[in-house]
Amino acid sequence: MLKGVGMACVLVGAVALGVQCVRRRQLEQAQLRQFFTAFYGMERELRCRSPDLGELLEQASRQTGGAVGQFFRGCQAALCQLDAHAFDTVWAEQLTKTSFQLNPNAREAIRTVGTVLGQSPKAGDSFISGQSVELTISGGSTMVPDLAGRSHEEAAALLKESSLTEGTPVYVEVTDASQVGQVLAQMPAVGTMAVLDASVTLTVGIESEPYQGEVSLDLPQADHDRVLRVTLELDGEERVEYEGTVDAAGGNVLIPLSATVEGEAPCRIYLDGELYLEQTVALR
Numbered sequence: 001m002l003k004g005v006g007m008a009c010v011l012v013g014a015v016a017l018g019v020q021c022v023r024r025r026q027l028e029q030a031q032l033r034q035f036f037t038a039f040y041g042m043e044r045e046l047r048c049r050s051p052d053l054g055e056l057l058e059q060a061s062r063q064t065g066g067a068v069g070q071f072f073r074g075c076q077a078a079l080c081q082l083d084a085h086a087f088d089t090v091w092a093e094q095l096t097k098t099s100f101q102l103n104p105n106a107r108e109a110i111r112t113v114g115t116v117l118g119q120s121p122k123a124g125d126s127f128i129s130g131q132s133v134e135l136t137i138s139g140g141s142t143m144v145p146d147l148a149g150r151s152h153e154e155a156a157a158l159l160k161e162s163s164l165t166e167g168t169p170v171y172v173e174v175t176d177a178s179q180v181g182q183v184l185a186q187m188p189a190v191g192t193m194a195v196l197d198a199s200v201t202l203t204v205g206i207e208s209e210p211y212q213g214e215v216s217l218d219l220p221q222a223d224h225d226r227v228l229r230v231t232l233e234l235d236g237e238e239r240v241e242y243e244g245t246v247d248a249a250g251g252n253v254l255i256p257l258s259a260t261v262e263g264e265a266p267c268r269i270y271l272d273g274e275l276y277l278e279q280t281v282a283l284r
Contacts, residue, residue, distance in 0.1 A: 027101040034068040035110055040193065043142070053087065054079055071098040144200060146190040147183045152204050155183045159200055167199035173208035175260040180207050210258035211283040215267055219250040226271050230255050232281070233266040259283050 038060035045051050045059065054076060061072035074094040095111055102110070142163050147155040156166050174180060185203035188194055215230060230242040242255045259265065262283055269277040 028103065028106070031066070031068055031100055031102060032106060034064040034066070038064050038068070038072065067098050067100055071095065071100075074098065142194060142196055144186070144188050144190055144192045144194050147186045147200075147202065148190070150183050151181055152183060152202065155186075155202055163196045164194060165197055165199050167201040170201060170203045171206045172203060174205035175208055176205075177207070179205035181205065208260050210260060211262045213257040213259070213265075213281045213283040215255045215257060215269070215279070215281055217253045217255070217269060217277070219246060219253055219271075221250040222248045224248050227273070228253070229270040229273075230257070231268045231270070232257060232259060233268070234259055234261060238268070257281060257283065 041059055041063055042056050045056060051059075057072050057076035057079075061069050061076060064072060071094055074097065075091060078090045078094065092111055095107065100107065144164065145158050145162050147158060150158070152169070159166050172184065174184075182205050183202050184205050187201045187203075188198075194200070217228075219226075219228075225245050225248050228242070228244055228246045229240060231238045231240050233239075241257050246253060257267070264280050264282050267279050267281040268275060269279075
């Protein structure tokens with residue numbers, strides 16, 4: 001009996017512990033998402049204009065709630081202490097004071113993100129309440145720009161401006177000459193949030209190698225030189241592959257053909273503008 005009761009107690013305790021761990025994990029993920037939202041907002045503001053530190057913290061506190069919002073409000077309220085402490089000290093103190101459900105690695109990452117890399121006035125200078133502070137946030141993320149349709153060189157330059165790096169490009173053959181050297185696709189997609197210096201893979205169009213074929217003609221003798229025109233029908237369009245003058249003596253004429261598609265295509269031979277022969281040629 002006692003053994004059964006003991007086993008039941010252990011089982012109930014294990015279930016309760018499991019539920020508690022799940023809840024803590026969910027809360028941790030929710031808090032990390034809020035931090036990410038706040039840091040992205042800060043980065044966007046810093047890219048567009050030069051807000052002071054108080055504005056950034058106030059905006060972050062409005063965008064978040066719970067412990068995360070309390071953290072940013074605490075940092076904003078502690079700005080008056082900047083005459084005695086550097087901002088990174090205030091940030092670290094508030095991170096310690098606030099009750100977060102964060103693992104040590106996440107907590108350290110957040111502490112690093114908030115490190116002041118550049119500030120005015122400089123660290124150690126006196127700070128007057130209400131004075132603006134220019135702040136650069138370390139770490140963070142950036143939005144992947146729209147690169148499709150740009151030249152490979154333009155896309156590479158834009159990635160550099162966005163603090164991203166170009167991965168090994170993927171080259172695909174294209175039949176449209178206007179797509180040669182252009183970015184056709186990208187990974188990650190446009191608008192994706194990526195960590196700084198993340199790699200972006202570009203798909204770039206290159207000129208396709210033409211497929212080769214030939215047509216051999218045995219032309220009869222005539223009393224005058226003739227105009228020979230050879231065409232291929234590709235994608236429903238008749239395209240001139242060769243046009244020139246052939247000797248009145250006739251004989252064998254070999255005409256090389258090329259196309260950007262593989263397979264068989266209708267070939268038409270004209271003499272002096274009149275259809276002389278129609279046949280199918282293989283392009284390999």
